[in-house]
Amino acid sequence: MLDNTRGERLLETARDVLRDELLPALPAHQRHAALMVAHAMAIAARELNRCDDAGLNEARAAKDRQLCASIRAGGVDAGTAAAQVHAELLASTRARVELSNPKFLQKKPSFRGE
Known part of the structure; x- marks a missing residue:
């Protein structure tokens, strides 16, 4: 069994940076795309957690x-x-x-x- 917690944590950290630091600096027309990326990262982290x-x-x-x-x-x-x-x-x-x-x-x- 692989330990996917490292990958899951990396995705969560990257998602937090995207959402908390980068998203506020983006122009309004790019925010939706950034939120979609953050959502995809959250799904990937949950999949890593479940699919080990x-x-x-x-x-x-x-x-x-x-x-x-x-x-x-x-x-x-x-x-x-x-x-x-x-x-x-x-x-x-x-x-x-x-x-x-x-x-x-x-x-x-x-x-x-x-």
Whole structure:
């Protein structure tokens, strides 16, 4: 397992400098682009924090491929299989939102359908 905390801290430090020191000095028409860069850096830092086990990531990818194949084959259209797919898709979506926009989950305690 790799220690990604160094990379995560570097991204956080760079993001803080961008947001706190450089952003105020930028002309108004460039601030939105700088905020987008800062947001991307925050996502990358969270991904580094979460994705530190290559084997686990490959297992997740394999599970996603298997789920996609099952959906394409029509084998999960009803009953228990459909409920399981629904639960897996909600969990996957929640995990992605936790990386990309964790504040959203703080405002909205659950996804519709949970």
